[in-house]
Amino acid sequence: xxxxxxxxxxxxxxxxxxxxxxxxxxxxxxxxxxxxxxxxxxxxxxxxxxxxxxxxxxxxxxxxxxxxxxxxxxxxxxxxxxxxxxxxxxxxxxxxxxxxxxxxxxxxxxxxxxxxxxxxxxxxxxxxxxxxxxxxxxxxxxxxxxxxxxxxxxxxxxxxxxxxxxxxxxxxxxxxxxxxxxxxxxxxxxxxxxxxxxxxxxxxxxxxxxxxxxxxxxxxxxxxxxxxxxxxxxxxxxxxxxxxxxxxxxxxxxxxxxxxxxxxxxxxxxxxxxxxxxxxxxxxxxxxxxxxxxxxxxxxxxxxxxxxxxxxxxxxxxxxxxxx
Amino acid sequence: xxxxxxxxxxxxxxxxxxxxxxxxxxxxxxxxxxxxxxxxxxxxxxxxxxxxxxxxxxxxxxxxxxxxxxxxxxxxxxxxxxxxxxxxxxxxxxxxxxxxxxxxxxxxxxxxxxxxxxxxxxxxxxxxxxxxxxxxxxxxxxxxxxxxxxxxxxxxxxxxxxxxxxxxxxxxxxxxxxxxxxxxxxxxxxxxxxxxxxxxxxxxxxxxxxxxxxxxxxxxxxxxxxxxxxxxxxxxxxxxxxxxxxxxxxxxxxxxxxxxxxxxxxxxxxxxxxxxxxxxxxxxxxxxxxxxxxxxxxxxxxxxxxxxxxxxxxxxxxxxxxxxxxxxxxxxxxxxxxxxxxxxxxxxxxxxxxxxxxxxxxxxxxxxxxxxxxxxxxxxxxxxxxxxxxxxxxxxxxxxxxxxxxxxxxxxxxxxxxxxxxxxxxxxxxxxxxxxxxxxxxxxxxxxxx
Numbered sequence: 082x083x084x085x086x087x088x089x090x091x092x093x094x095x096x097x098x099x100x101x102x103x104x105x106x107x108x109x110x111x112x113x114x115x116x117x118x119x120x121x122x123x124x125x126x127x128x129x130x131x132x133x134x135x136x137x138x139x140x141x142x143x144x145x146x147x148x149x150x151x152x153x154x155x156x157x158x159x160x161x162x163x164x165x166x167x168x169x170x171x172x173x174x175x176x177x178x179x180x181x182x183x184x185x186x187x188x189x190x191x192x193x194x195x196x197x198x199x200x201x202x203x204x205x206x207x208x209x210x211x212x213x214x215x216x217x218x219x220x221x222x223x224x225x226x227x228x229x230x231x232x233x234x235x236x237x238x239x240x241x242x243x244x245x246x247x248x249x250x251x252x253x254x255x256x257x258x259x260x261x262x263x264x265x266x267x268x269x270x271x272x273x274x275x276x277x278x279x280x281x282x283x284x285x286x287x288x289x290x291x292x293x294x295x296x297x298x299x300x301x302x303x304x305x306x307x308x309x310x311x312x313x314x315x316x317x318x319x320x321x322x323x324x325x326x327x328x329x330x331x332x333x334x335x336x337x338x339x340x341x342x343x344x345x346x347x348x349x350x351x352x353x354x355x356x357x358x359x360x361x362x363x364x365x366x367x368x369x370x371x372x373x374x375x376x377x378x379x380x381x382x383x384x385x386x387x388x389x390x391x392x393x394x395x396x397x398x399x400x401x402x403x404x405x
Numbered sequence: 406x407x408x409x410x411x412x413x414x415x416x417x418x419x420x421x422x423x424x425x426x427x428x429x430x431x432x433x434x435x436x437x438x439x440x441x442x443x444x445x446x447x448x449x450x451x452x453x454x455x456x457x458x459x460x461x462x463x464x465x466x467x468x469x470x471x472x473x474x475x476x477x478x479x480x481x482x483x484x485x486x487x488x489x490x491x492x493x494x495x496x497x498x499x500x501x502x503x504x505x506x507x508x509x510x511x512x513x514x515x516x517x518x519x520x521x522x523x524x525x526x527x528x529x530x531x532x533x534x535x536x537x538x539x540x541x542x543x544x545x546x547x548x549x550x551x552x553x554x555x556x557x558x559x560x561x562x563x564x565x566x567x568x569x570x571x572x573x574x575x576x577x578x579x580x581x582x583x584x585x586x587x588x589x590x591x592x593x594x595x596x597x598x599x600x601x602x603x604x605x606x607x608x609x610x611x612x613x614x615x616x617x618x619x620x621x622x623x624x625x626x627x628x629x630x631x632x633x634x635x636x637x638x639x640x641x642x643x644x645x646x647x648x649x650x651x652x653x654x655x656x657x658x659x660x661x662x663x664x665x666x667x668x669x670x671x672x673x674x675x676x677x678x679x680x681x682x683x684x685x686x687x688x689x690x691x692x693x694x695x696x697x698x699x700x701x702x703x704x705x706x707x708x709x710x711x712x713x714x715x716x717x718x719x720x721x722x723x724x725x726x727x728x729x730x731x732x733x734x735x736x737x738x739x740x741x742x743x744x745x746x747x748x749x750x751x752x753x754x755x756x757x758x759x760x761x762x763x764x765x766x767x768x769x770x771x772x773x774x775x776x777x778x779x780x781x782x783x784x785x786x787x788x789x790x791x792x793x794x795x796x797x798x799x800x801x802x803x804x805x806x807x808x809x810x811x812x813x814x815x816x817x818x819x820x821x822x823x824x825x826x827x828x829x830x831x832x833x834x835x836x837x838x839x840x841x842x843x844x845x846x847x848x849x850x851x852x853x854x855x
Contacts, residue, residue: 217582219562261575268612274612276609350816359810
């Protein structure tokens with residue numbers, strides 16, 4: 082087992098070895114190869130950010146030659162499709178993407194500085210939840226996951242959502258992460274009925290319940306939630322085994338209804354940080370190219386075939402790391 | 406039974422009424438039939454002639470006036486507009502609606518304040534008109550209209566892309582399953598009843614979807630279609646040579662009605678009304694997100710917080726706080742001709758906040774001063790200079806929605822935040838409260854001196 086703290090930046094020699102001996106154009110996902118002429122590529126040659134932009138490759142072979150010759154520090158490719166990608170002109174559509182970065186997850190059970198096995202696994206759990214909602218609620222199918230080096234990218238290529246604008250994407254993000262507290266009082270003809278989110282086993286209330294459950298089970302005594310004081314946090318931690326057993330009603334009673342409301346409000350607000358929403362609403366973003374090397378941590382940006390069984394420390398470590 | 410066109414003037418019935426009218430010529434003439442329907446409306450106030458629309462043209466303006474006054478006038482008297490809820494007025498109402506759409510489409514386009522008011526007023530009219538019907542009639546009417554608006558029983562959520570984009574509908578308010586929006590009761594029961602425990606599925610359907618969501622969807626669809634129609638008219642008028650002068654006259658009158666409402670009734674509930682004058686900044690009235698940035702940010706969000714968020718907020722709060730209510734694009738020199746306020750008040754505040762960041766923003770990223778300058782409308786240059794103004798756009802302040810996306814850690818809402826959608830609206834609202842409080846305080850001090 083390789084520990085990520087051992088994964089220091091790759092040297093120029095190691096980058097050369099990676100692209101010339103290990104990397105293969107076949108590792109670039111088909112959904113990128115098929116649309117290669119419509120996408121913008123960007124490169125970072127020295128480790129200061131992708132400033133070599135607006136690159137276009139007419140064929141996979143030309144991309145292959147570029148990477149093998151230039152062995153860049155980092156390689157990126159647009160989520161956007163253009164008629165004229167060289168000028169980023171005539172945008173036609175863009176993948177819907179979600180960036181779950183392990184180091185930015187708002188509740189982590191580890192205390193590491195950067196990323197570690199524990200928080201990477203937690204990022205994977207969040208990804209699984211998001212995919213579940215993308216498929217189950219939004220009915221999307223063409224979903225790909227990429228291990229980015231320090232987290233995961235979810236890339237959705239269903240035609241239905243590729244053309245939607247920033248505002249729609251922003252609402253999709255909020256739906257997926259559970260950023261709004263659902264109503265709990267509904268008016269009928271002559272009465273009001275109360276349904277807490279956890280008694281509604283479908284739709285957004287159900288998504289919200291899952292995200293709240295995830296958050297509560299991953300909180301620790303140092304976690305910070307808006308308007309939740311230390312005493313309330315302590316009580317949440319004390320009774321959280323009830324949530325694990327899905328005894329929500331009992332949990333709410335133990336905490337008190339008013340205080341329960343505060344907790345879920347705080348979690349809803351925190352949930353906005355589960356993904357980097359700026360990435361999702363950006364229609365012209367460039368994302369790390371799957372198969373390329375994340376030189377900062379010496380990990381391969383890897384297309385994930387099966388997220389349930391994927392282990393970055395088995396599946397995304399370049400050979401040169403083992404030979405260091 | 407109330408006509409479908411009374412609720413959805415863009416329906417086939419509505420279009421038929423417009424076709425029957427034919428030419429524009431008669432829209433300014435006094436119409437006895439219209440006046441008698443108005444005066445015979447059950448609770449209509451007729452003590453003053455000005456309460457009674459005499460022509461299609463008048464009726465169109467009354468529709469707008471009703472909404473503007475209802476929103477802004479505390480002494481609004483619904484009896485002056487009771488005719489708008491009399492189904493007998495249907496034919497005239499439909500024509501008035503089309504006149505409004507065309508006038509606004511030709512002169513102002515779909516992104517104007519006038520367009521927004523018409524679209525919102527149509528939504529409110531429908532709500533109020535439905536409210537006067539019996540439950541059964543309301544249900545039948547809504548179902549009929551929905552059926553005509555939706556092509557199939559299985560509606561993908563992406564069908565409502567426009568409504569979601571314009572925030573008329575929020576994704577989380579809808580019940581979604583496998584990509585479809587669930588509106589039909591049987592469909593609901595088939596999909597979910599086996600999952601529901603300890604609650605009656607039928608009752609849950611009525612509460613979560615029922616007539617409420619169906620009506621919401623129907624109303625929002627009519628509103629969206631109204632906006633789309635205004636857009637079509639605007640696009641068509643760009644290709645035509647001369648718009649009808651009656652439409653242009655109506656468009657001018659619409660603006661006058663809105664302006665009169667604002668001038669007479671002031672700020673109202675924070676909609677389009679009210680004008681807040683530029684004055685020295687009062688940090689006590691800043692919203693929590695601005696206060697937080699003013700204290701300085703840690704690395705990571707520094708750039709967005711200072712450049713994207715704080716710079717537009719501070720500059721608009723100081724120089725043009727009424728930007729959203731006036732909805733007129735300005736440059737900084739329109740309100741600060743010598744740029745002295747920018748130099749002496751605004752930039753020092755922004756630089757102070759940048760300095761308090763950790764590490765100080767401009768120390769390790771001096772090039773960001775150029776970005777700051779660009780957000781003020783002075784192009785990609787180091788300092789604001791009049792000769793460069795207009796090279797870039799003066800960015801308007803980020804909405805709360807955008808703050809939540811770009812800078813989620815900043816959003817720690819207080820009570821006032823619940824009532825606003827933009828930090829600048831918070832400031833405009835709060836500044837009155839702060840002024841009032843300080844007046845009260847100085848009054849107390851005066852008392853003590855005495």
